[in-house]
Amino acid sequence: MKRNLEIKELFLKHFEKPVTELKFSNLYELLVCVMLSAQCTDKRVNLITPDLFKAYPDIKSLANANLSSLKTYIQTCSFFNNKAQNLIKMAKAVCENFDGEIPLDEQNLKSLAGVGQKTAHVVLIEWCGANFMAVDTHVFRVSHRLGLSKAKTPEATEEDLTRIFKDNLNYLHQAMVLFGRYTCKAKKPLCKECFLNHLCKSKDKELK
Structure with missing residues (x-):
């Protein structure tokens, strides 16, 4: 689907090879x-x-x-x-x-x-760098707001995202985490600043 491909490409463009914010050395x-x-x-x-x-x-x-x-x-x-x-x-x-x-x-x-x-x-x-998707609270929220999944559980949401995106899942996972943490926040998301605003299924809803 063209819309889903554009979402994928924009995530990869705005978050170039993102990594976790957890600090570790081994x-x-x-x-x-x-x-x-x-x-x-x-x-x-x-x-x-x-x-x-x-x-x-x-x-x-x-x-x-x-x-x-x-x-x-x-x-x-x-x-x-x-x-x-x-x-x-x-x-x-x-x-x-x-x-x-x-x-x-x-x-x-x-x-x-x-x-x-x-x-x-x-x-x-x-x-x-495994080609896996992992769904935490941020990825779950972002996926549903963007209309990428309607699944009720993180596991089913992971299946939807894996089917839709297919590759670069490791980068897309972390991109969605960071996007959910700093832009598409649970409360008061920054919709006006969002690079996915034109593709969002939730932009006209009251997200407080």
Whole structure:
């Protein structure tokens, strides 16, 4: 569809090879950051992780972490109790089942505690440049406002976007995240400044 192709091309033009705003220096840090970012802002995660990674610099140290101590480092993160448990379980599984090496395929990543499809896809997008789409709250909102999907769930929305866009999904995912975060915001979106205004299915609606 011509309109969908134009949306795709404009995203790729306005966001040239975008990357996550999460700060990390290796695969271990990336996975932990993405796990922490579920229902939490990247800004908050970036405030948490410097001290966290000083205390637990690698997968082995995280696997051996004391649960109560770990919680003190991530207590300002949403759902920190569950996330702390999952981080330790994840690290133990990596050490026990994958010789301490974080797996880089979707199914094995999803076998780890706290790692669902979205988390696995984001890790593979950022670390490997994999041609995957991942749907967070920003991508879900943008997709529906633009009329790219009417799906009720992130998983079904991901299927719609994958079918529509086909390639460059890694860049399109991050472009849509940034677009949703700074332009097509949940409250008071910047419609007048939007480069997709002429293609938007929601532009005439009251978005407050």
